[in-house]
Amino acid sequence: MQFEELVDELARRMTDSSFISGTISQSRTKSDEVKRVKVKPIELKGHLHLQFEYQFERILQHENVPASEVHGKLSELLERYKQVHAEFADEKIHVQLSKKFKVMWKSDQIHSKKVVDLSHNRKKQYLLDDTTPYPFLIRLGVQSPDGKVKKQKYDKFRQINRFIEFIDDSLTHLPKDRTIRILDFGSGKSYLTFALYHYLRIEKGLDINVTGLDLKKEVIEECRQIAQDLNYDNLEFLVGDINDYNEETAVDMVVTLHACDVATDMALARAVRWGARVILSVPCCQHELFGQIQSPELQVLLKHGLIKERFSALATDSIRAELLSLVGYESQLLEFIDMEHTPKNILIRAYRTEKRHSTETIQQYKAFRDMLGAKPFLEKELLQSNHLFLSE
Ligand SMILES: C[S@@+](CC[C@H](N)C(=O)[O-])C[C@H]1O[C@@H](n2cnc3c(N)ncnc32)[C@H](O)[C@@H]1O
Known part of the structure; x- marks a missing residue:
């Protein structure tokens, strides 16, 4: 041509x-x-x-x-x-x-045909727009005081916006007649925690109570100071390990953004235990299966370290989604941010349902797990808390 x-x-x-x-x-x-x-x-x-x-x-x-x-x-x-x-x-x-x-x-x-939507501004570019100054984004160093998103923070800005879109989509699953309890596990500098607080509390006026939890004491102290300075009520930050956090009895939404390796599984296990209606989780560093996978059938694939690493990460997230569906969630793996911006681009979305799983899905899960030789952390946690039964 x-x-x-x-x-x-x-x-x-x-x-x-x-x-x-x-x-x-x-x-x-x-x-x-x-x-x-x-x-x-x-x-x-x-x-x-x-x-x-x-x-x-x-x-x-x-x-x-x-x-x-x-x-x-x-x-x-x-x-x-x-x-x-x-x-x-x-x-x-x-x-x-x-x-x-x-x-x-x-x-x-493309095999599944998409529908073309021609309406102008069919979707607002961002739920948090990149020219309005937001006090929390200025304090977190994402925006300069005049509202410009700093170049080196644009990826983070994009990520939190995308995450907020998923939160916005999930609102119909949350209670309307009482305070909504939300936990952000592995909140780190808490860009997401502040953003979801801002969006749900300040922009949408919802009655929410939010906790961000992380191992890093200094970072959490800084977040506390920002929340206090901005008069953000019902937003707290705690220092602690997800695995030791057993304070709650009921939680409505659990979110994680790049909680490392099995920290994601710890969060998912707690969300299930507390009956969270909505789980939104973007994993990262899915190393667990990398050290476990052994499969003669997959040797052609596994002998390449790079492919093994990617495959392990994909298998980890597939197992997570499957386990969530086995304990009654409608779970999906969705594109978070396109690959151009981050390779950590899968979001696990799970909405609690009353659905019962079939014996066939349990068999499929076990066959997949056994073919890989995997011993998933999340499976152990869910078995221990009596949410998962695999012997049917
Ligand atoms: C890559 S950072 C992501 C932080 C934040 N969610 C974000 O996206 O900006 C991962 C965070 O998870 C925290 N983390 C890892 N394991 C944890 C655990 N077991 N309990 C609590 N926090 C944990 C780390 O301290 C770190 O701040």
Whole structure:
């Protein structure tokens, strides 16, 4: 395919009804201030436009281009950038341009068709927006006093926003007639704890009581000081080990963000014990299974250290999700942040239900576990607390 044909093809495809979104990146000049350009279709006054979002180091700028002018705009951008990713209802494409504008085109079919939503601002960019100054984000060093998100903190800002979206989606599962009890385990500097407090208490006016728990004394003291200075009532920070934290009888929501290795399992086990209605957990450093997995059937895969590490992490999270479903949760593994921003991109979401699991699901779980030779920490915890029964 020639360069001109590429522009024709992209302009045609991006202005038909199957286009979902795209990213144009890899500037040919290092000094280019626009690092990447995101593209999505929108409808303005009944007419299709493409919205180009120019991502500078600190700010975003938007330009809405009518369908008739998209060809010219793409031609201009593809002179400047070497890479295009685009997603359509039934296909993902990846284009790489060489120094001499040689086109490499790769495409993958998508089997579950997506629906294209054209309403302008179909989703608010962020629940916490990146120009409003938030006192807690300023105190935590994420924003400067004028509300600008600091460059080195943008990933964290993105993560907490995404997490808040999941919290927002889960609100229908939480009680409406009493205080909502929320625990953040392994809260660390507590970006998430403060953000969820701000969103639920200050923006939504909900009656909540939040605790952040972490091993690090100095960090927790700093969080306490910030909460006190900002007059955040019903928000406390405790120093302690998740595994020794047995203070609660009932909790409504348990969250974890990057609680290391089995600290995630400790949190999940407690959430189940306390009957939490909502569990949202983004794991990290899933090392447990790496040291356990042994399987002649998987030897082709396991002999590569890198693959073994990734596979162990994926198997750990699959086992976690399965165990949660075996104890009555509707559990899903969802994309947290896209891979471009962090490899720690899986979120475990579990809503408590009254569902009973079938004997078949127990057998499937055991077969998978035994094939790997895994002895999952979470399984032991759930068996011990009499929430899990595997002998059916
Ligand atoms: C990678 S940090 C993440 C902190 C925070 N959630 C965030 O996303 O910014 C992991 C935190 O988990 C805490 N942690 C690990 N194991 C723990 C345990 N057993 N009990 C309490 N906290 C723990 C660590 O002290 C650390 O602050």
